[in-house]
Amino acid sequence: MSAVVEVSHLTRRFGETTAVDDVSFSVQKNTIHGLLGRNGAGKTTLMQLLTGQDFATRGEIRIFGEHPVENSGVLKNVCFIKESQRYPDDFKPRHVFTSAPWFFPNWDAALAERLIADFRLPLNRRIKKLSRGQLSAIGVIVGLASRAPLTFFDEPYLGLDAVARQIFYDRLLEDFGEHPRTVILSTHLIDEVSNLLEHVLVIDEGKLLIDQDAETLRGSATTVVGTRQGVDSFVVGREVLHREGIGGLASVTVGRLTPQDRARATEMGLELSPVSLQQLVVRLTGSSQTALEQSA
Amino acid sequence: MSTLTQPTIDEARIDRPGGASNILAVVRLHLVNRYSVFAVPWMIMGGIFVVNVAIWWIIFSSISSEADRADARDGLEFSGALFYIFVYMLVLGIQAVAFTFPFALGFSVTRRDFWLGSALTFIGLSAVYSAGLTVLAAIEVATDGWGLGGSMFATFYFGGADASWIERFGLYFAAYLFFYFVGAAIATIYQRWRNNGMLVLFGTLALLLVAGIALASFTSSWPSVWAWFGSNGPSGVIAWSLVPTAIAAITGYFILRRATPKN
Amino acid sequence: MDDSRPIFVQIAELIENDIIAGALPEESQVPSTNEFAAFHRINPATAGKGVNVLVDDGILYKKRGIGMFVASGARDRLVAKRRDQFQNEFIAPLMVEAEKLGIGETQLIDMIRKEGTA
Numbered sequence: 001m002s003a004v005v006e007v008s009h010l011t012r013r014f015g016e017t018t019a020v021d022d023v024s025f026s027v028q029k030n031t032i033h034g035l036l037g038r039n040g041a042g043k044t045t046l047m048q049l050l051t052g053q054d055f056a057t058r059g060e061i062r063i064f065g066e067h068p069v070e071n072s073g074v075l076k077n078v079c080f081i082k083e084s085q086r087y088p089d090d091f092k093p094r095h096v097f098t099s100a101p102w103f104f105p106n107w108d109a110a111l112a113e114r115l116i117a118d119f120r121l122p123l124n125r126r127i128k129k130l131s132r133g134q135l136s137a138i139g140v141i142v143g144l145a146s147r148a149p150l151t152f153f154d155e156p157y158l159g160l161d162a163v164a165r166q167i168f169y170d171r172l173l174e175d176f177g178e179h180p181r182t183v184i185l186s187t188h189l190i191d192e193v194s195n196l197l198e199h200v201l202v203i204d205e206g207k208l209l210i211d212q213d214a215e216t217l218r219g220s221a222t223t224v225v226g227t228r229q230g231v232d233s234f235v236v237g238r239e240v241l242h243r244e245g246i247g248g249l250a251s252v253t254v255g256r257l258t259p260q261d262r263a264r265a266t267e268m269g270l271e272l273s274p275v276s277l278q279q280l281v282v283r284l285t286g287s288s289q290t291a292l293e294q295s296a
Numbered sequence: 297m298s299t300l301t302q303p304t305i306d307e308a309r310i311d312r313p314g315g316a317s318n319i320l321a322v323v324r325l326h327l328v329n330r331y332s333v334f335a336v337p338w339m340i341m342g343g344i345f346v347v348n349v350a351i352w353w354i355i356f357s358s359i360s361s362e363a364d365r366a367d368a369r370d371g372l373e374f375s376g377a378l379f380y381i382f383v384y385m386l387v388l389g390i391q392a393v394a395f396t397f398p399f400a401l402g403f404s405v406t407r408r409d410f411w412l413g414s415a416l417t418f419i420g421l422s423a424v425y426s427a428g429l430t431v432l433a434a435i436e437v438a439t440d441g442w443g444l445g446g447s448m449f450a451t452f453y454f455g456g457a458d459a460s461w462i463e464r465f466g467l468y469f470a471a472y473l474f475f476y477f478v479g480a481a482i483a484t485i486y487q488r489w490r491n492n493g494m495l496v497l498f499g500t501l502a503l504l505l506v507a508g509i510a511l512a513s514f515t516s517s518w519p520s521v522w523a524w525f526g527s528n529g530p531s532g533v534i535a536w537s538l539v540p541t542a543i544a545a546i547t548g549y550f551i552l553r554r555a556t557p558k559n
Numbered sequence: 560m561d562d563s564r565p566i567f568v569q570i571a572e573l574i575e576n577d578i579i580a581g582a583l584p585e586e587s588q589v590p591s592t593n594e595f596a597a598f599h600r601i602n603p604a605t606a607g608k609g610v611n612v613l614v615d616d617g618i619l620y621k622k623r624g625i626g627m628f629v630a631s632g633a634r635d636r637l638v639a640k641r642r643d644q645f646q647n648e649f650i651a652p653l654m655v656e657a658e659k660l661g662i663g664e665t666q667l668i669d670m671i672r673k674e675g676t677a
Contacts, residue, residue, distance in 0.1 A: 032602055053401050054556045070553070072318050075404035086398040086557065089391055090332040099328045102321040103403040148404075169600060177593030177603045195560055195601040215565040215605060222563075274563035 010059035021206035079148035106147035132159025322413025352446035389479025398557030422472035481548035570609030
């Protein structure tokens with residue numbers, strides 16, 4: 001395995017706000033990474049930095065071992081169609097797909113055509129007049145058909161219906177299987193994609209909260225439900241990620257449990273339920289503040 | 297880890313020479329919508345032309361005396377109708393940076409290759425459009441103003457009816473380049489500094505204009521200003537526009553080099 | 560896929576189930592990791608990890624350049640393994656609970672019989 005993306009102490013400030021805050025991580029070759037976080041967490045800024053579209057305030061970025069900014073050798077191997085991508089005013093989808101092969105050496109026209117049919121994308125309508133979902137479809141098609149060794153998908157499903165999203169996931173897996181490459185998928189529909197991911201990065205308020213193998217993350221947290229007294233005595237000395245309760249009942253999310261822990265919880269009459277990746281991210285990025293206050 | 301041997305995507309090839317092929321790709325990107333690049337400008341021109349023909353017809357059919365007729369012909373020499381087409385080019389220059397630039401970055405183009413490719417496109421299109429105008433001007437002169445005595449292409453500003461075709465071509469070419477590059481350069485300021493950039497730009501231009509007027513007035517140098525315009529003539533002034541064009545092309549490049557497309 | 564356990568473990572179990580049920584006979588070719596990944600909509604690397612668990616256990620074997628096959632004797636070994644698991648995961652706790660409730664051996668056997676005829 002070798003790192004395609006290496007980032008160390010990356011910071012991006014816009015005036016008073018810090019969009020990306022001292023972030024360090026690396027992305028291994030031929031993996032599907034999930035870049036998860038709330039809106040405004042810094043996902044798009046991070047991807048713009050990685051693709052040389054934005055400039056770091058501090059820190060180092062290496063893409064294929066080199067600086068990405070104004071480096072056409074590196075950028076040729078990168079595809080990043082933003083969620084809010086702008087297109088030339090007079091463009092129709094067909095202009096996008098006609099010109100894409102001039103920029104992406106691995107472009108697969110047959111795949112693009114198949115995807116255009118899958119998404120029922122009208123080729124001869126002005127992009128300005130397309131629906132949100134059709135606009136997203138353009139980005140998805142370019143991202144998949146470009147077969148760039150490093151491909152970014154930024155909230156690729158906005159406006160896509162459930163069927164179209166499933167098509168995207170299926171085609172992504174299929175094409176990834178046949179032509180392995182490094183994919184970074186930014187999304188907040190975590191439940192839908194969690195099984196597709198090999199590695200998970202969670203970013204919140206510009207900071208990297210989780211940089212973890214997806215399989216390790218799976219089952220790394222458990223919710224314990226029961227009487228307040230029982231739950232409290234069980235979670236003593238454990239890392240509490242989240243806590244809520246009504247009346248005499250408490251529901252507390254804790255870190256990884258051993259089989260012995262589980263047996264003990266069952267003996268104590270407590271109920272254990274797994275925490276999905278989405279729930280975990282929500283717990284970590286949503287109410288982390290309240291959880292801290294309550295557990296303090 | 298796989299059950300079958302898989303064809304893999306070519307390794308990332310960093311050493312791939314960028315340069316010329318990337319710049320050429322940007323040129324092709326600008327031209328990919330043939331309709332709006334080649335058809336629309338001539339359609340606009342056609343529209344302007346039709347309106348002008350109608351005006352000429354109205355003017356000349358309402359005038360009876362020969363002397364008045366000659367007067368009107370002289371007046372039409374100063375027709376500024378053609379400037380509308382240049383304003384359209386200004387808009388195209390702005391759009392190239394406002395829309396095509398963010399898109400090109402999505403297609404992994406460097407800012408350098410984008411600007412050089414755009415410059416090449418502007419130069420090429422200016423040459424093509426100028427050639428078209430030169431031909432139209434020649435026809436206009438040969439047909440004595442489209443048979444009506446009108447004047448739209450071989451106007452005073454582009455050397456008048458007596459100019460050589462090469463002189464006219466050069467003047468059209470310089471005018472096209474000016475509007476393309478100035479439009480594109482203004483748009484780079486927006487890409488880089490957004491609304492603040494626009495405020496500063498137009499504020500500065502207004503200040504410079506006022507300062508220039510004040511300077512000329514206080515030093516009583518208006519006569520020499522007019523003398524400069526007079527000695528250069530409109531053609532000379534257009535030729536001098538190559539200086540601001542070059543400045544726009546160069547500053548636009550450096551401004552864009554640090555610009556980030558945002559929404 | 561459930562959230563409490565790693566997906567590769569679950570994939571390995573699914574393939575085992577297919578072998579036990581006879582859906583994947585011995586010496587037959589199993590789908591590729593990519594096919595597993597596409598079918599279960601999971602990451603191919605994860606699917607590969609699940610398949611590799613079975614290769615390491617000798618349940619599946621690789622034929623170079625062709626693909627992955629079910630080893631002969633795999634079904635018997637899986638059934639034996641599952642029987643052990645059954646003993647540990649169902650019978651043992653059953654006995655513990657029965658003892659807690661004072662259910663004697665004959666009574667327990669009767670209850671199992673009754674369940675069988677129902």
